[in-house]
Amino acid sequence: xxxxxxxxxxxxxxxxxxxxxxxxxxxxxxxxxxxxxxxxxxxxxxxxxxxxxxxxxxxxxxxxxxxxxxxxxxxxxxxxxxxxxxxxxxxxxxxxxxxxxxxxxxxxxxx
Amino acid sequence: xxxxxxxxxxxxxxxxxxxxxxxxxxxxxxxxxxxxxxxxxxxxxxxxxxxxxxxxxxxxxxxxxxxxxxxxxxxxxxxxxxxxxxxxxxxxxxxxxxxxxxxxxxxxxxxx
Numbered sequence: 001x002x003x004x005x006x007x008x009x010x011x012x013x014x015x016x017x018x019x020x021x022x023x024x025x026x027x028x029x030x031x032x033x034x035x036x037x038x039x040x041x042x043x044x045x046x047x048x049x050x051x052x053x054x055x056x057x058x059x060x061x062x063x064x065x066x067x068x069x070x071x072x073x074x075x076x077x078x079x080x081x082x083x084x085x086x087x088x089x090x091x092x093x094x095x096x097x098x099x100x101x102x103x104x105x106x107x108x109x110x111x
Numbered sequence: 112x113x114x115x116x117x118x119x120x121x122x123x124x125x126x127x128x129x130x131x132x133x134x135x136x137x138x139x140x141x142x143x144x145x146x147x148x149x150x151x152x153x154x155x156x157x158x159x160x161x162x163x164x165x166x167x168x169x170x171x172x173x174x175x176x177x178x179x180x181x182x183x184x185x186x187x188x189x190x191x192x193x194x195x196x197x198x199x200x201x202x203x204x205x206x207x208x209x210x211x212x213x214x215x216x217x218x219x220x221x222x223x
Contacts, residue, residue, distance in 0.1 A: 030209070031209065031211075033211050033212070035214075040199070040217075040219070041216060041217070042113065042115075042201055042203075042214035042215050042216050042217050043154070043201075043214045044113070044214070045113075045211055045212070045213060045214075048211040088153070088154065090212075092209055097166065097167045097208070098156060098159060098167040098169065099144075099156070099212065100156075101153055101154045101156070102153070103153045104153050
């Protein structure tokens, strides 16, 4: 099946710092989704991307659909304690019929 | 609140038993997905239904089965349970086949 490589695996940052994480695949994707999951709860959709090069913001979060269609990036600006959680990317391959999820980036924000 | 509901929230059972997890999608969504998430692990896709029909299958064990009913709610049946089946089980729904998915709060299954 498809492999989505998400990095970094974990991040420990100071409150107020900016955060960047990315997701890469070996094949072309049509759609990229970014989710945040708090412990014991369901993932919450943050941003959806549908076109190569697309840049979409949701408050302090910005995500981009890579122009090669094989990667996507999520940036969080001016992090706050409630940003703590696990961030997952998900992608739909152009030849596939299911979404594939990355392994997650665990974010810890130190006040 | 995503609009996706799952019951029960918690389930504790013994090895060898059978359980049924239930999911109601968001109003208007035709597609339902089931995922398994073991402790500190990522999301493992199990199965997808669209308007009552199975559309995609992931790493779903033969002991597990699912269906989507005419009212679009879905059930995931887990049988001959083993300790390793203990996990969070999430249901997600989407408007059609390839839209963004919205997740329910999950069912935490503990097999003793």
